[in-house]
Amino acid sequence: MSENIKNWLLFILTVAVVILLSYLANSIINRKAESQFAYTPQIEIGAHEPRNVVWGKNFPRQYESFMRTRDTSFATYLNGSKLRDALGEDPRLVVLWAGYGFSKDYNQPRGHAYAIEDIHNTLRTGGPTGPGTGPMPSTCWTCKSPDVPRTMAEKGIGEFYKGKWADKGSEVVNPIGCADCHNPETMSLQISRPALVEAYENMGKDIKDATHQEMRSLVCAQCHVEYYFDKNIAGQEGVPYLTFPWKYGTTVEDMEKYYDQMEFADWTHPLSKAPMLKAQHPGYELFTTGVHSQRGVSCADCHMPYQSEGGQKFTDHHIRSPLDNVANSCQVCHREESGALINDVFQRQKKIKQTQLSLEELLIRAHIEAQKAWQLGATEAQMKSILMDIRHAQWRWDYSVASHGGTFHSPVEASRIVSTATEIAQEARVKLARLLGQLGFSGEVAYPDISTKAKAQAFIGLDMDKLNDEKETFLKDLVPVWKKEAAEREAQMPIRPVSSRE
Amino acid sequence: MRFSSLKKKLLPPPQWRRPVIILLGIGAGLAIYIAHIANVGSYLTDDPTACVNCHVMTPQFITWRHSSHREVATCNDCHVPQDNFIKKYFFKAKDGLYHSTIFTLRKEPQAIVMHEAGQEAVQSNCIRCHISQVTDPRTAAGVSNHAENRLDRTCWSCHRNVPHGRERSLSSVGFHLEPLPVATRKGSFVPAWLDAQVNHTSN
Numbered sequence: 159m160s161e162n163i164k165n166w167l168l169f170i171l172t173v174a175v176v177i178l179l180s181y182l183a184n185s186i187i188n189r190k191a192e193s194q195f196a197y198t199p200q201i202e203i204g205a206h207e208p209r210n211v212v213w214g215k216n217f218p219r220q221y222e223s224f225m226r227t228r229d230t231s232f233a234t235y236l237n238g239s240k241l242r243d244a245l246g247e248d249p250r251l252v253v254l255w256a257g258y259g260f261s262k263d264y265n266q267p268r269g270h271a272y273a274i275e276d277i278h279n280t281l282r283t284g285g286p287t288g289p290g291t292g293p294m295p296s297t298c299w300t301c302k303s304p305d306v307p308r309t310m311a312e313k314g315i316g317e318f319y320k321g322k323w324a325d326k327g328s329e330v331v332n333p334i335g336c337a338d339c340h341n342p343e344t345m346s347l348q349i350s351r352p353a354l355v356e357a358y359e360n361m362g363k364d365i366k367d368a369t370h371q372e373m374r375s376l377v378c379a380q381c382h383v384e385y386y387f388d389k390n391i392a393g394q395e396g397v398p399y400l401t402f403p404w405k406y407g408t409t410v411e412d413m414e415k416y417y418d419q420m421e422f423a424d425w426t427h428p429l430s431k432a433p434m435l436k437a438q439h440p441g442y443e444l445f446t447t448g449v450h451s452q453r454g455v456s457c458a459d460c461h462m463p464y465q466s467e468g469g470q471k472f473t474d475h476h477i478r479s480p481l482d483n484v485a486n487s488c489q490v491c492h493r494e495e496s497g498a499l500i501n502d503v504f505q506r507q508k509k510i511k512q513t514q515l516s517l518e519e520l521l522i523r524a525h526i527e528a529q530k531a532w533q534l535g536a537t538e539a540q541m542k543s544i545l546m547d548i549r550h551a552q553w554r555w556d557y558s559v560a561s562h563g564g565t566f567h568s569p570v571e572a573s574r575i576v577s578t579a580t581e582i583a584q585e586a587r588v589k590l591a592r593l594l595g596q597l598g599f600s601g602e603v604a605y606p607d608i609s610t611k612a613k614a615q616a617f618i619g620l621d622m623d624k625l626n627d628e629k630e631t632f633l634k635d636l637v638p639v640w641k642k643e644a645a646e647r648e649a650q651m652p653i654r655p656v657s658s659r660e
Numbered sequence: 661m662r663f664s665s666l667k668k669k670l671l672p673p674p675q676w677r678r679p680v681i682i683l684l685g686i687g688a689g690l691a692i693y694i695a696h697i698a699n700v701g702s703y704l705t706d707d708p709t710a711c712v713n714c715h716v717m718t719p720q721f722i723t724w725r726h727s728s729h730r731e732v733a734t735c736n737d738c739h740v741p742q743d744n745f746i747k748k749y750f751f752k753a754k755d756g757l758y759h760s761t762i763f764t765l766r767k768e769p770q771a772i773v774m775h776e777a778g779q780e781a782v783q784s785n786c787i788r789c790h791i792s793q794v795t796d797p798r799t800a801a802g803v804s805n806h807a808e809n810r811l812d813r814t815c816w817s818c819h820r821n822v823p824h825g826r827e828r829s830l831s832s833v834g835f836h837l838e839p840l841p842v843a844t845r846k847g848s849f850v851p852a853w854l855d856a857q858v859n860h861t862s863n
Binding site (some may be wrong): 170172175176179180182185187189190192196197227243291307310311314341344347348349351352355358359365366368371373376391393394399400405464466468470472473582 | 663683686687689690693694697698714715718722723726731753763764825827832848849851853854855857858859
């Protein structure tokens with residue numbers, strides 16, 4: 159072969175190699191560009207987007223299942239998704255919480271999608287007529303909406319907690335949803351409320367060290383926990399700053415010690431004059447003492463199990479009682495009949511309920527016997543230890559009932575708490591019997607007729623007609639104003655399609 | 661001196677060296693560029709995100725991340741032989757070149773299934789971790805056809821949902837926004853605005 163031809167061949171070969179390499183580079187770039195569009199959502203979700211429906215455009219399955227929390231057709235032994243009047247089912251609660259908001263109105267919680275509606279409707283938030291009015295502080299909004307982290311980020315945390323509940327009525331309008339638990343860019347779980355981060359710091363822990371599986375419970379623990387409003391936070395004096403009493407730990411005794419040490423009381427009971435503690439809903443704390451938690455199960459594993467739809471596996475955002483969905487929750491691990499599993503749950507709850515109910519009667523008797531002692535001229539010194547016993551006993555009782563699923567999440571711990579509370583309540587009544595004897599009274603202090611909610615509320619002197627009227631006016635006059643202002647504000651918030659990205 | 665004569669043949673005459681060096685540089689530069697955009701270095705690791713360099717693996721990645729195996733096993737733990745270093749990287753190279761060829765030719769099927777070599781690797785890896793479950797002497801003694809079932813079938817002929825679920829295709833996932841497994845993203849659990857604002861005074 160002549161030298162000339164050889165050189166030409168070499169030239170053509172090199173050209174071919176370079177062309178192929180360029181093609182390869184081109185193909186790689188093409189396919190990388192494709193991946194920007196494959197599996198890419200339609201809407202750009204802003205940093206503090208509070209509207210669940212906007213997130214729903216990108217995540218229709220999660221959103222639609224979340225919207226099913228509006229379903230109210232399922233009832234369990236204790237809760238479920240129905241609107242249930244807890245005071246009507248157990249009027250004793252009215253007397254136990256006399257002097258405190260919960261004696262006015264207390265319903266079993268409905269689904270997350272009702273968060274705003276239900277806090278508007280409850281008599282506990284009263285009937286404000288405009289900014290600066292009404293019984294509750296702004297802090298009461300904290301767990302109700304993804305508008306909360308948005309407002310906090312815009313105005314500051316202390317500024318959010320400051321003022322009356324009615325002051326933020328037009329800011330907080332979207333029910334609990336996406337932005338409460340998710341990072342808008344990556345969709346990974348994230349904490350949106352300061353109190354949990356601060357509580358971890360107070361325990362000497364860093365929440366950033368949490369694992370993904372722990373986060374599947376911790377996002378719930380932002381709200382489903384015991385808390386109080388601390389008005390003595392340095393730099394935030396006078397502001398009802400939402401705080402978890404976890405400094406010494408999360409057991410009922412740890413928190414009792416914490417409150418006793420700071421001499422904190424939620425309210426003074428009008429009958430016994432005891433400095434009371436209201437347990438909120440220590441659901442997470444009780445859950446962590448139970449066997450499911452100890453085996454590494456998270457809240458989401460049972461309350462938001464994976465589900466499959468059209469071949470796509472995703473997390474069911476219809477957050478609800480697992481007993482409404484035994485197949486995807488319990489039966490993933492437990493190979494028993496659905497009916498048997500539900501029965502297991504109810505059996506535990508019923509047995510503990512029995513002891514809780516008799517404890518309630520003991521507590522009411524202690525309150526009215528203390529009232530009798532005051533009437534007969536008992537002194538502060540004589541009453542002091544009795545009132546502390548009543549405080550502790552009712553706190554522990556409340557801790558065991560207020561954690562809605564607690565008697566299943568951790569039945570042994572729940573019944574331990576009830577038995578320590580029963581012992582303390584009996585101790586208070588022994589002391590009261592002695593004191594009443596000293597004061598010259600030897601009979602039984604008559605147990606009031608509190609067989610219905612109405613009778614119990616009349617017994618503690620609540621003017622229900624007035625409360626109902628105020629609420630009606632509020633719902634008719636103020637709520638529509640809030641909604642209108644919110645709609646105008648949200649109309650200014652753009653919804654940007656991803657295709658408009660520059 | 662064969663070596664020097666070979667060298668003489670390959671090396672261009674002195675007056676041609678400069679253009680040849682430039683031409684070779686163009687070729688090498690192009691190759692480095694390709695290696696860079698294709699993220700070639702990531703294939704030497706065990707990081708599952710390397711497998712979604714090609715977006716056709718997204719369904720497999722997402723279904724794995726929604727499974728309990730995400731806590732204990734990466735893609736390579738199951739899909740690449742783990743008996744020794746050489747076998748592992750030979751398999752990776754062979755499988756990887758095959759995958760990239762098919763992907764470049766746009767010949768990937770809608771529903772991707774494992775070929776025989778891949779099945780063998782996965783089956784041995786199931787056994788690698790679950791040996792105590794499959795060789796349980798009580799089962800071996802008590803179940804008549806235990807040995808055949810154990811040796812003649814693949815684990816997933818029964819455990820069909822493990823770990824990717826039963827329906828797998830290029831369209832069987834929703835939107836995919838989260839390229840990294842969340843468990844490895846420490847520190848992202850608290851958004852910046854909250855981290856800056858929380859009350860750090862202990863009470």
